[in-house]
Amino acid sequence: MPATAADIRKKEKIIQRVFLIIAFSSLFSLFLIALFIFIEGFPMIMKVGLKDFLLSTRWSPTRGHYGIFAMIVSSFWVTIGALLFGGPLGLMCSIFLVEFASARWRAIIKPALELLAGIPSVVYGFLGVVYLVPLVRDYLGGPGLSLLTSCIILGIMILPTVISISVDALVAVPNSYREAAFSLGGTRWQTTYMVTVHAAKSGIITALVLGMGRAVGETMAVIMISGNALKIPTSILDPIRTMTSNIALEMGYASGMHRQALFATGIVLFFFVMALNTIATLFARRKAIK
Amino acid sequence: MAARLVKGALTFVCLIALAVGAQGCRKKKKSQKTGRGYTSIIIAGSTSVQPFAEKLAEMYMVKYPNVIINVQGGGSTAGIRSAQMGIANIGTSSRNLHPEEKGLFEIPIAYDGIAVIVNPKNPLKNLSSETLRAIYAGRILNWKQLGGVDHRITTITREEGSGTRGAFEELVMEKTEIDPGCIVEDSNGSVRELVSTDPYSIGYISLGLVNKQVKAIAIDGVFPSVQTIKERRYRFYRPFLFLTKKKPVGLTLHFICYVLSPEGQRILAKEGLIPVTIIHGESTLCQQQRQTSGKKKK
Numbered sequence: 077m078p079a080t081a082a083d084i085r086k087k088e089k090i091i092q093r094v095f096l097i098i099a100f101s102s103l104f105s106l107f108l109i110a111l112f113i114f115i116e117g118f119p120m121i122m123k124v125g126l127k128d129f130l131l132s133t134r135w136s137p138t139r140g141h142y143g144i145f146a147m148i149v150s151s152f153w154v155t156i157g158a159l160l161f162g163g164p165l166g167l168m169c170s171i172f173l174v175e176f177a178s179a180r181w182r183a184i185i186k187p188a189l190e191l192l193a194g195i196p197s198v199v200y201g202f203l204g205v206v207y208l209v210p211l212v213r214d215y216l217g218g219p220g221l222s223l224l225t226s227c228i229i230l231g232i233m234i235l236p237t238v239i240s241i242s243v244d245a246l247v248a249v250p251n252s253y254r255e256a257a258f259s260l261g262g263t264r265w266q267t268t269y270m271v272t273v274h275a276a277k278s279g280i281i282t283a284l285v286l287g288m289g290r291a292v293g294e295t296m297a298v299i300m301i302s303g304n305a306l307k308i309p310t311s312i313l314d315p316i317r318t319m320t321s322n323i324a325l326e327m328g329y330a331s332g333m334h335r336q337a338l339f340a341t342g343i344v345l346f347f348f349v350m351a352l353n354t355i356a357t358l359f360a361r362r363k364a365i366k
Numbered sequence: 367m368a369a370r371l372v373k374g375a376l377t378f379v380c381l382i383a384l385a386v387g388a389q390g391c392r393k394k395k396k397s398q399k400t401g402r403g404y405t406s407i408i409i410a411g412s413t414s415v416q417p418f419a420e421k422l423a424e425m426y427m428v429k430y431p432n433v434i435i436n437v438q439g440g441g442s443t444a445g446i447r448s449a450q451m452g453i454a455n456i457g458t459s460s461r462n463l464h465p466e467e468k469g470l471f472e473i474p475i476a477y478d479g480i481a482v483i484v485n486p487k488n489p490l491k492n493l494s495s496e497t498l499r500a501i502y503a504g505r506i507l508n509w510k511q512l513g514g515v516d517h518r519i520t521t522i523t524r525e526e527g528s529g530t531r532g533a534f535e536e537l538v539m540e541k542t543e544i545d546p547g548c549i550v551e552d553s554n555g556s557v558r559e560l561v562s563t564d565p566y567s568i569g570y571i572s573l574g575l576v577n578k579q580v581k582a583i584a585i586d587g588v589f590p591s592v593q594t595i596k597e598r599r600y601r602f603y604r605p606f607l608f609l610t611k612k613k614p615v616g617l618t619l620h621f622i623c624y625v626l627s628p629e630g631q632r633i634l635a636k637e638g639l640i641p642v643t644i645i646h647g648e649s650t651l652c653q654q655q656r657q658t659s660g661k662k663k664k
Contacts, residue, residue, distance in 0.1 A: 136543065138526055146546075210563055219520040219549055219564065304525070304550035315549050325525045325552055328441040334527070 113346060117339030129340060135306050137326070137334035144341055146308045150316035151292055151348070153309060154226050154302070158291035161231025163284050166238030170283075173239070174246040175268045193236035201300030204229045209301060218313030221303030226316065229297055234287035241286060245279020246272060278359045285356040289349050295320040319345045405617050406434040411445015411458030412529045413553055414478065414572050415606050418637055419458060425633055426624050433617065442529035446470065449609040455618045457609040460529030460572075461536070473608040473651065475625050476639040479573030480533055480602045481582040481590040483558065485565040490514065492584040498538055501568065504545030509566065522557050522569035523548040530554065533604035534570050573603075574638030595640050603640065614651075623652035 121129050124142050132143025169189075173182055204225055213220030249272050257267040273280065303315025304325060317325075323338045323345075330338055409419050416439050423435035440448070442459040446467050449457025463472065482498060484490055490512065493501075500506045501521060510516045523544050524531035535544065549567075551557045557569040562579035569580075573590050576582045582590050585602060594600035614622055624630050631641040 133546075135546070136526070139543070205559075213564060218518075219567070221549055221560075299552065300556075304552075305548060306546035306550070315547075317550070325550065326527055328439070328444050328527075330527060331443055331447055 110346065113339055113342045117336055117341075117343045120333060120336035120340045121343070123333075124337075129337075130344070133306075133308060135322070137330070137337055140333075142333070142337045142340075144319065144322070144344065146306055147317055147319045147322050147341070148344065149308050150223070150302075151318040151320070151345075153223060154230060154298070154316060154318055155288050155292045157223060157227030157312070158230035158234055159284060159288055161227055162234040162238055162287060162291075163231075165231065166235045166283070166287065167242055167280060169235070170239045170242040170246060171268060171273065173243055175264065175272065189236050189239055192232075193240075197233065197294060197297040198300070200229050200233055201297035204297060204301040212313070216313055218311075219303060219315060221301055221315050222313045223302070223309050223316050224312040226298055226302045226318075227312070229301055230291045230294055233294060233297065234290045237290050238283045238287040241283035242276070242280045245276040245283065248279065249275045278362050281359045282356045285352055285359065289352045289356070292318075292345070292348055292352070293320060295324045299324055319348075405432065406436065407456065407618055407621055408436045408438070408454040409456045409458060409608075410438040410440050410448045410454035411609075412442040412460040412606070413439045414442075414460035414530055415445075415458040418476070418574070418606070418634060418639065421637060422625055422630060422633060425630075426621060429624075433621075435621065441527060442532065443527050446609060449611055452611055455610070456614075456622070459607040459609060461532040461604055463607075463609075470609045470611065471613055473610070473614075473622055473626075474605040474642050475608050475622075476606045476631070476634045476642050477595065477603050478606055478639050479590045479592075479595050479600060480530065480537065480570055480604065481573045481576050482568065482570050482585060483561050483576060483580040483582050484568050485561055485563075486579070486581045487565045488514070488581065490583055492587055495538060495586050498585060499540070499542055502539060502544050502548065503542045504547055515566075517566045520560075520564050520567035521545065521548040522560055522567055523550055524557065524570075525550050525552050528552075529604070530570065530572065534602075537602045537604070538570075572638075576638075592635070592638065592640050605642075606639070619651075626652055 120142070129142055129144060130148070131145050132141070133146040134141040134143045135146065169185075173185060177185065205221075208225050208228060209220035211220075212218070212222060212225050216224070253271050253275055254267055257271045262270065298318055299321040302317065302321060304317040304321055305315035306317055307314065309316050319341050323341055326334070327338060409423070416437060420437045423437050427433055427435060438454070442461050445454070445457035445459050446463065447457070448454040449470050450467075457470070460478065463470070482493065493512075497506065497512065501519060502523065504521075506512065507519060508516065509519055524534070531544075549560070551560060551569075554571040554575050557571050558575060558577070558580055561567045561569045571580075573582070573592075573595075576590075584590070585600070588594050588600045590600050590602065595603050608622055608625070610618060610622075625634075626642065631643060635641050
């Protein structure tokens with residue numbers, strides 16, 4: 077019996093449904109993760125008090141102190157620092173790739189960047205400990221395990237994110253913009269920084285913000301190179317402990333309130349990343365409206 | 367397009383199958399009997415005990431090839447918890463149990479000294495325990511205060527919950543708190559690595575793990591060694607505990623008795639630990655076991 081149009085439509089519907097469910101599974105796991113973190117961490121925040129949890133610098137779970145302010149500050153600084161290193165570097169690299177590079181250069185650099193993204197973070201951390209930490213210690217002072225070291229390594233780690241998204245933004249700029257600038261007598265560089273980068277601004281900001289999200293979430297490399305001290309850093313050569321490394325460092329040992337406090341740290345981190353992503357989406361949308 | 371969708375769906379199904387398969391394997395490992403004549407034990411806990419437990423497991427598996435022993439890390443607190451919950455056959459701890467953790471069957475397998483280490487380039491040879499406490503409390507910050515060069519001390523400690531840190535706090539710090547400005551590393555190995563590269567650092571690790579890269583120093587005039595601990599002169603040592611939920615039986619008991627036997631203890635002594643028999647005498651746990659197994663095994 078040949079399939080009727082109705083049959084085909086029915087099949088189509090079923091397949092649509094199946095894929096809808098599969099698509100929802102990722103949403104569902106996000107929901108579960110959020111739910112789980114909140115169930116585990118929220119009672120602890122209520123017990124300790126939001127102010128004592130967020131604004132106290134004393135973290136000593138075995139003695140009943142659960143202040144994460146020092147870690148929030150450290151996470152903030154390390155993210156800004158990573159952006160200062162990785163942002164300009166990534167932006168310049170993507171400008172080169174889109175505006176100046178010949179096809180041959182592009183064929184070399186692009187795969188190399190993809191490779192950079194594929195290197196496990198523990199390898200970055202290891203290289204940091206073995207090469208960068210002694211360099212910083214010997215030439216700049218301090219213990220070497222420091223905010224500065226973390227910023228440099230994280231700056232390199234966010235490069236693939238920053239570059240790939242800002243390359244997309246630059247490529248999306250219509251060629252007519254460039255042609256118009258050329259016709260007004262602009263050089264290639266003038267065109268790039270006065271026209272193209274301007275037009276791609278929102279996409280580039282999105283790239284930077286998502287890079288920040290990557291930096292704030294990085295854990296393994298940071299544990300290895302940041303020193304994990306529980307103080308608010310007063311110089312870039314001071315050791316720091318970020319929220320993520322705090323969770324990973326003490327997870328294996330934690331029980332009871334301590335464990336809940338780590339989940340509560342996760343809640344703060346969750347809001348941190350959510351805020352960054354919201355900012356990124358807002359900028360991305362502004363571009364779409366334009 | 368359709369082909370791509372099908373491919374995606376296939377990948378998805380494969381992934382699920384993989385996940386389910388992995389789950390199945392894990393479940394199997396948990397039980398003692400895995401069929402085909404293989405039997406297995408899971409040991410989990412202290413990262414200080416881990417290398418020694420691995421060594422013992424290795425030797426035991428050479429002797430009894432149809433036994434599989436899984437040794438995992440996780441930390442003393444995790445070891446205690448997994449023994450309580452029955453996740454591991456044997457939990458390990460490198461510190462004494464807190465009062466609220468009691469109720470497990472505790473078997474000390476060896477004692478381990480805690481050595482304070484500095485970089486080999488550091489001329490320091492001896493510290494009083496008060497000075498050591500002052501360094502870790504953040505009251506002494508510069509080597510100059512100890513008669514050394516004018517350079518900040520890099521003080522390295524372990525993370526909260528670590529057995530080595532717990533023992534250090536108990537034995538050295540007493541009631542004083544470790545300064546939050548100390549560098550925190552998450553294993554004996556990384557503390558040693560850091561001290562070996564930073565000439566201005568000080569740290570503490572298991573005596574058994576001290577090697578040529580670092581220099582152990584005397585505390586209160588007593589150099590840490592197996593000998594000085596045996597003589598009860600060096601007082602900074604802690605027990606390595608095997609923990610089981612109930613009195614061990616079967617394969618678990620057999621392995622524990624192997625560890626407590628002269629052969630097992632010899633392995634531990636060779637790795638730099640202090641045999642438990644020196645402090646306790648022979649345990650009664652294994653006497654009966656030895657008689658029965660003497661008949662069966664072989």
